[in-house]
Amino acid sequence: MEGKATIQDVARQAGVSIATVSRVINGQGGVRPKTEARIVQAIEELAYIRNAAARTMKSKATKTIGVVVPDISNPFFPLVMSGIEEKAREQGYIAFLSGTKESTVVEQNVLKSLIERGVDGVILTTADENGQHLTQFIEQDIPLVAVDRSLPHLEVDHVLVDNRKGAYQAIQRLILQGHERIAIICGPLSTTPGRDRLIGYKEALHDFHLSFNEAYVIEGDFSEQSGYDAVGQLYVLEEPPTAIFTCNNLMTTGCLKALDNLQWKLGRDVSVIGFDDIDLATFVQPKLTVVSRPMKALGELAFQLLHERIEMKQAIGKRSYQLSPELIIRESCMLK
Template sequence: MVTLKDIALKAGVSKSTVSRVLNNKGNVNPILKRKVKKIAKELGYHPNILAASLKKKKTYTIGVIISNILNPFFTSVVRGIEDVAMKNNFNIILCNADENPKKEGVYIDVLRAKKVDGMIIATTGENKEHFSALEREGIPVVLVDRKVEGSNFDTIITDNKRGAFEATKHFIETGYTRIGFITGPINITTSLERLEGYKLALKKYKIPYDENLIKIGEFKEDSGYKNMKELIKMKNPPKAIFAGNYLIALGVYTAIKECGLKIPEDIAVITFDDFPWFQHLSPPLTAVSQPTYKLGAYAMKRLLKLIKEELPYSNKRRQIVLKNTLVIRESCGCKKG
């Protein structure tokens, strides 16, 4: 392995001069600087990241734990995180908890052991003991998409309650009153907030809340399929369905069509999450669009400020809420193809 000493010997300068050149520090003659960099390149020099980390007490590594790597929602979030990280010379270690609290806990411990400089986590909603340990150790953490109640971590989320309210309101203003809601686990804050938004819209328009129209499952396609089948079998099934995320919505679409029903003629559908290919579904799917890339980018920018101690790590957490947009297509029943 090529060392600073090897470069110094060939360049005829001191080791400290080579260090200043390669770290862009101090005043070094431009001609000498070019010479040193050329020799370093010829010799195939690569900096010893481990040694630099030990010296600076930083690994320039961020741990990112997401709840489901198969969900393209998180693909965009991670892209936002990575782009900002790379611009600031940080690398990321990506972990997939797969909506499994035990797996999430293991990854938190692994990242602590690896001495990452900070973490960005889309939590499963459990593991309060692990999060308490992160707080005690002063490890910078930013939560993304989901909150941990009672924690003091900064959180970057979208306005789930408002998004669900607008989706349900749109159904009501289109003429629907019997509206079903299929969502994921209520211990996850996104589920709870979307349910609250749904209830608020019903209350505003004086539509009775019917628990039989609510189905709690997983943020997965098979869960959406199973719960939609159960709703269709009701004596008085819903005429509209609000899906808690796009995976649930795909299951809803399949279940409705398997039962020989049409969207939106028999049952209208709106989902949380939006992707460009929704316009190619039959019929095109109306959705609450979230600024996913911005969600990840904001989370990384916030974490960098904590790491660089530009912001005090205190008992007063900050929550940043980004706006959602309702994208109207044909599945909601208000638009003809």
């Protein structure tokens, strides 16, 4: 009774050959009901569980995917992950989750480790959009779906948020409320989301004939600290902005902390619109107006695309989706 039972053990116990057992396990039919019953019983008696490694050796597939994100503890990713994981489970897949801490090198190692383990596909929010570190990965042609951050040089599926539009909507709102000095705390311009949200900002200013002022653009790095620091910089300007648009959840958090610290009153002295609808948004007073991304849907769609690619092996062209963010209007922007 030692070590895990194998298909051999089951075959012996049921008095049949391993081929027959295999057929039962895989539900391929062509087995006499009486025989099948014996086999099923043997399986239960021995608590037999099939060995995926051996199975993989023949069939290649592992029914396993990898999910690689820059930062597991950023609330955005667990929400995306939950969408992925749920859909994956429905299809009999199971997902590795790895964080890269925004490091290209770690990302490369993680991907290698995933390839070794034979994942059928990978969903990636890359730490480095230029994507040169991914060549090794691409060579293996394992299906890859980019989420949230694009890989412009790679022929892979994309699931992105329409960042330009989200930012545009936010700025438009602020402008319509009479603001003219609008600052943006944007993400690293080396990333698509960072760049696109800035573009949306500029487009809105342009469309409404407001002038663009360098001083109102602070480039953060998506961290809470950078949001905090940015507010400090804006506050000491000769003409501080009357409205601030923060480009991700963490920087929003930092921004709000800084405002609180500086006694720069949210909703009275300064209007704020944040990116991403975090818990926090409805708890600050006044409640925060935000651009909300459909995070779970992002994950679900990403898995669906990946799954399609895994199933049909023929090459299909690169597909790009841009889900629309939604402006959720609360109370943090006052009329000017």
